[in-house]
Amino acid sequence: MKILHTSDWHLGRSLYGRKRYEEFSAFLDWLAQTIEDEKVDALLVAGDLFDTSTPSNRAQELYYRFLCRVAASCCRHVVVIAGNHDSPSFLNAPKELLRALNVYVVGSMTDVLEDEVIPILDFGLRNADCEGNAINLEKSAIICAIPYLRDKDVRTVEPGETIDDKNRKLVEGIKAHYAEVVKIAERKREEIIRQSAIKNPQSQIPIVAMGHLFTAGGKTVDGDGVRELYVGSLAHVGAEVFPSAIDYLALGHLHVPQAVGSAEHIRYCGSPIPMGYGEATQKKKVVLIEFNSTTPKIQELPVPCFQELVRIVGSLDDIHTKLEALKKRESAAWLEIEYTGSDIIGNLRKMLDEAMADSAMEIRRIKNRRGMDRVISTVAEDETLDDLDAGDVFTRCLDAFEVPDEDREELTVSYNEIIKSLHEEDVNEF
Numbered sequence: 001m002k003i004l005h006t007s008d009w010h011l012g013r014s015l016y017g018r019k020r021y022e023e024f025s026a027f028l029d030w031l032a033q034t035i036e037d038e039k040v041d042a043l044l045v046a047g048d049l050f051d052t053s054t055p056s057n058r059a060q061e062l063y064y065r066f067l068c069r070v071a072a073s074c075c076r077h078v079v080v081i082a083g084n085h086d087s088p089s090f091l092n093a094p095k096e097l098l099r100a101l102n103v104y105v106v107g108s109m110t111d112v113l114e115d116e117v118i119p120i121l122d123f124g125l126r127n128a129d130c131e132g133n134a135i136n137l138e139k140s141a142i143i144c145a146i147p148y149l150r151d152k153d154v155r156t157v158e159p160g161e162t163i164d165d166k167n168r169k170l171v172e173g174i175k176a177h178y179a180e181v182v183k184i185a186e187r188k189r190e191e192i193i194r195q196s197a198i199k200n201p202q203s204q205i206p207i208v209a210m211g212h213l214f215t216a217g218g219k220t221v222d223g224d225g226v227r228e229l230y231v232g233s234l235a236h237v238g239a240e241v242f243p244s245a246i247d248y249l250a251l252g253h254l255h256v257p258q259a260v261g262s263a264e265h266i267r268y269c270g271s272p273i274p275m276g277y278g279e280a281t282q283k284k285k286v287v288l289i290e291f292n293s294t295t296p297k298i299q300e301l302p303v304p305c306f307q308e309l310v311r312i313v314g315s316l317d318d319i320h321t322k323l324e325a326l327k328k329r330e331s332a333a334w335l336e337i338e339y340t341g342s343d344i345i346g347n348l349r350k351m352l353d354e355a356m357a358d359s360a361m362e363i364r365r366i367k368n369r370r371g372m373d374r375v376i377s378t379v380a381e382d383e384t385l386d387d388l389d390a391g392d393v394f395t396r397c398l399d400a401f402e403v404p405d406e407d408r409e410e411l412t413v414s415y416n417e418i419i420k421s422l423h424e425e426d427v428n429e430f
Helices: 021-038 057-071 088-092 095-099 163-195 316-328 348-355 369-378 390-400 405-424
Strands: 002-006 042-046 077-081 103-106 117-120 141-145 207-212 248-252 258-260 263-268 285-292 295-302 309-314 334-339 362-368
Touching (some): 002 021, 042 141, 057 077, 117 163, 141 163, 163 207
Parallel strands (some): 077 103, 248 263
Antiparallel strands (some): 002 285
């Protein structure tokens, strides 16, 4: 049984105003070809398929075209869960239609938890130890398709709660949900094996869980756009939250490929393309899992770079030297340039555009640190909201009203809960 684990596509995401549909299309073409080459039986997509809850027509076209292509391939099943960037109702809307393609979508926590347990079974081969129509255990698995669990899904609110109370109840809620869903999966496995009339089963059907959350100790990088999922000081859950019966846990949310602690079978595959310049030098991957009974053989497959991103930091001479080196190898990179020299250069953009006039490269962003320092230090009153994020504005409000330190933590948590609820509002829900 071969399973491919991917997540965090963020279809529709742009980079400083530059649309990236060509990159997304190239990745999905590569992924479909990899599924064919590796003879993958099932594809798991662990959330954040889209970058926003209202994806563009072009982003939707890429998604549905890919699903149709994979459905016609050797891949017999596709399981998709929603991430925190996705609209649950948008993903769920065509799920009955997609079932005809053996694509299973779970956009939000279900009222009936059995709906989050998806047996992917193969009746195509006959097992030598079976009587009647039997399941080929080597090509079967049970998927616990647990989507991003919103705070309101797993935690009840009570008056007078402290921050520690909220955190404790949140972790308990996530742990209880995984335990219940995996218990249902274990019962289904027993039932399937019993009904398949296996006389002497030497192997078991593996249980593969999915999730979209932030585990303790997870690695992130600057500029990856990863949001805090839960509010409070204990925003991340530990590996002990997940039941031991899970043979592989396919996680999404973090963009850095990694195993969780020492648990090699609990993994983030990471985003398939760099979401910002903080990820520009990162090796992107998908994860291929091959089961022999319930023992997973895990292999990370490198994803090609479809659009080079390069960050250049230094003096004007440093910048020109690096640009010339890129031009010599005929690079078509998108650039982020940060000038850190001591001289004040007012026409930096014009100078850099002229230096790149005969190349295929694009400057996506210029940071003139020297100019910024001069402006901020001498004309701070000219600062605009564009220079600040929502957290900066809130912090300055606390400063302006001279809020004492002992009150700030609780106020900040309440504020973050409001901002988080705005991010999670499903604009497609009627």
